[in-house]
Amino acid sequence: MSDLPNREAFFSNIDHSIPTAKDWMDTLPVDIRKGIACYAGNPKSLEYVGLPNPRTWSCFDEDWQLPENWQQILHEGFKERLEKFRSFKVFMDICVRCGACADKCHFFIGTGDPKNMPVLRAELLRSVYRNDFTRVGKLLGKIGGARPMSLEVLREWWYYLFQCTECRRCSVFCPYGIDTAEITIMGRELLNLIGLNIDWIATPVANCYRTGNHLGIQPHAFKDMLEFFVEDIEDITGVNCMPQFQKKGADILFITPSGDVFADPGTYTCMGYLMLFQFLKEKYGLDITWSTYASEGGNFGFFTSHEMMKRLNAKMYAEAKRLGVKWILGGECGHMWRVINQYMDTMNGPADFLEVPVNPITGTRFENARSTKMVHITEFTADLIQHNKLDLDPSRNDHLKVTFHDSCNPSRGMGLFEEPRYVIRNVCNHFYDMPRNTIRESTFCCGSGAGLNAGEDMELRMAGGLPRANAVKTVHEQHGVNTLACICAIDRAALPPLMEYWVPGVEVTGVHEMVANALNLPGQNERETDLRGEELPQLEE
């Protein structure tokens, strides 16, 4: 952060004027800048999961130590994916370059770099596609928008494919639904074939494969960490919320991103889950288990390749089957829910060993999840609140003026809009939505999704998060909003530095942290502090 200019200077320096001197194809070689680019994948991590070409390299090097036949590998990989994914093939062919997507991308808004216009990001691949796979492109060459693959083009691919968070905002506005996330997913998959990855993705992937979670937390340590939260909760509420682990025959398996076990403020959300489950166990006998093996909701394999996504995701159903639970409950996480909602059942299903999810407390049958058999925690909690099954005192959140950040993936890959808002409105008294063009299906990314939440690309993250921060600033100034709620573990890691930089005075919270602060646990002491140990506002007597 210390390398960054102050926010006024940062903002004033963003320049959206488009270069007139040169055609975009003539701007190579690309200047790979520190502060924007991420470090290369650790060879040990690549080796552990069998990813190609493990070696120590850096994107700032001249020589990227590519396999000799890298062009052939890319060409054949491209061809294979055109056949395997209609999305890819159609999106290569039908863009008319109308420009509707251009200023919809948070990275273009925040950097002003024209190659961050989604259309141009896609053209980086399309230009090679035209050269390699269309006769007209081959014939006309550059005037037909085609160019052959080269080292310079490859560097450009790498640079800009890791400046996209696969948020799908452009896809909402595209008249053909062209989804840059698809383009980036394929592009990164191709880059992975020749060993071009970033460490912030590769090492969590390897960790997750081995220990069950991105952070590499081993089973005993995972249990320790939750027990540490249990102690904290007991200090605050006087109630022991000890969870169960790997319990065979439990009703429900709970899976959440490991980020919430590891770092503030996600930890408070995690404490929120523990308290909610304790309440439900005590009151209604809910039998829920955690697993140290399936201890990751997120899936950085999704940012690597479809195959890696499937390999990491397999643990969820495998563990549910081994434990013999009825269905799976999923915690607050963004891309985790895109994977669960749109990929999991197809990849690793059918989950015919599970039952259609029924909330045992309310009897609600989650028909919308009847095949995948996994329910989002805000669906679950909203259902409990609707049936008046929770004992809530929202006034304990009265010091919070809350706005809600729709995470990209639950928004544009699921349609989860009302559930979290309903929960928030029931656990706190002051809620204000951000301007309409910045929320729901038009929501802006935190700027750090899809594996870009590293430390070395802080300038990129602050740029990408600018539109989100700017919308928060609006409600911060209008309504005194001081709390940014979200349902994503990456958000909880990414938004605090973003707020600190752009909108100081706004804290970040998970929805279930607020739920827990409002929740009256049976047998609790008079609550004096919230989960963060901060004194509650004194009730006016």
Place this chain on the structure above:
Amino acid sequence: MNNKYMISFIAVFVLFFLAYLGTEALGLDVLFGVLIPYAALAVFIVGFVYKVMGWARSAVPFRIPTTCGQQENQLGFRQNTLDCPSTAGAVVLRMFLEIVTFRSLFRNTRMNFREGHKVSYNLEIFLWLFALIFHYAFLTVIVRHLRFFLEPVPKALQLLETVDSFMQIGLPVLYLSGAALLVAAVFLLLRRIFIGNVRYISLASDFFPLFLIGGIAFTGILMRYVTKVDIVSIKQLTMGLVTLHPTVPEGIGGLFYGHLFFVSILLAYFPFSKLMHLGGIFLSPTRNLPTDTRATRHVNPWNYPVETHTYEEYEDEFREKMVEAGLPVEIMPEEQPAEEAEADSPSEEKE
């Protein structure tokens, strides 16, 4: 200097003179009036079908609709069935409105940096509006031209012509669709030339069809209102084409052949260009799939087994630690030979 539109403009100009001079000076009426149109139509049909079949041959491994509204739920929140359609019927409606009204484009906003470091997003309706005018005007023009291929001219067509010329401007009366097509093409063209980021992303293949369609509209308007070509002869030619008894009447003139050559080029060019968005929109997986992925399993035709890290492997590696921490295990350590093989592991507890 942006030479992309100059190249396209010159190309269209050259094409016109090829046909004009070819017929006026060299008398190649049969070539431009019969052979090329037939060939172009054949290329169009075969190329179009081939392209669409090519897309259709590619698999749809995952159900990845872009959800733009509230999902289906059992909690009483109103589902946005149009933007998050979970049934086939709703998907058809979503697609229909997308294709007929360009709904996604209607969402378009324009981002601005305002004073006080505020970013604003305002409705930007003109791209949508002119795109809509462009496409509907083009459609009307095409339908109106059916009168050259049908004898007798159906009542419905005559009605369309009446509506299209309701403003009763000039003689012969001005068809709004022709004028609108030209105006919209010019708008879309100027947009590409004068809006910085649109110019930056534009290829020659974005300018060429605009000049070509503009050229078609322009030559059409010239023939109708200025040079007053011999309609009877032209209809003789077009009827000949459509009944597969081609005849080439005298005295049709180079302007018409230029017009017809433009249309032929457009047809032949179509399958190899971005104009295929006409077919592609129907196959776009982010729009044409239902959002019922958790309710109905989507099958991936090429789903293949992958290597995973099984629970057994996991427990084998961490068994001692798990037992020590009081976590349940499948196999107690005594039951197996002590083996402390620490696998080669990635760096731990990375922040």
